[in-house]
Amino acid sequence: MHSHPIASIIDDDESVRIATSSLVRSLGWDVRLYASAEDFLASGQIADVACVISDVQMPGMSGLQLQRRLIDDGITLPVIFISAFASDAVRRQALDDGALCVLSKPVDGAAILRCLETLQAERGEP
Numbered sequence: 001m002h003s004h005p006i007a008s009i010i011d012d013d014e015s016v017r018i019a020t021s022s023l024v025r026s027l028g029w030d031v032r033l034y035a036s037a038e039d040f041l042a043s044g045q046i047a048d049v050a051c052v053i054s055d056v057q058m059p060g061m062s063g064l065q066l067q068r069r070l071i072d073d074g075i076t077l078p079v080i081f082i083s084a085f086a087s088d089a090v091r092r093q094a095l096d097d098g099a100l101c102v103l104s105k106p107v108d109g110a111a112i113l114r115c116l117e118t119l120q121a122e123r124g125e126p
Helices: 014-026 037-042 063-072 088-096 109-122
Strands: 006-010 030-034 051-055 079-083 101-104
Touching: 006 014, 006 037, 014 030, 014 051, 014 109, 030 037, 037 063, 051 063, 051 109, 063 079, 063 088, 079 088, 079 109, 088 101, 101 109
Parallel strands: 006 030, 006 051, 051 079, 079 101
Antiparallel strands: none
16 A cells, blocks of 8 residues: 555656656655556556656657547546647647646656646645
8 A cells, every 4th residue: 555646657768757756756756667658558557546647759659649548448547748749739639638737848847746736636635
C-alpha cells in the first residue's frame, strides 16, 4: 500500500523522464517511469496510478493515442502532457479528451506543481 499518490511518467527521452521524476518526487509523489506508452500499458500497474505525465510525440504509440486507448478501455486517469511540439490542434485534442494540462518543453517545475495541485484539489486531497 502506498502512502503517496503514484504518477507514471512516460517519455522516450531518458533525461526528461529522470528530471521529471525528480521534480514529481520532490512534490511528495511516488513515481514509475516508462520509456513508451506500450511499456506503461503492459506494466499491469495502471489501476493504482493517480496521474499520468506523458510526452505527446514518441516512437510507436503517441501520448494522444495512449490517452484515447485508456478512454476506450474505460480507464479515466488524469493526464498531463508535455511536448516540445504542442500545436494548437494537439492541445485542443488533448484537452477535449480530458487532459488535465498540456505543457511545453522545457517544462517549468512550477507548471507541473500547479497541475498536480489542481488534481489533488479535485480529488479532495491536501
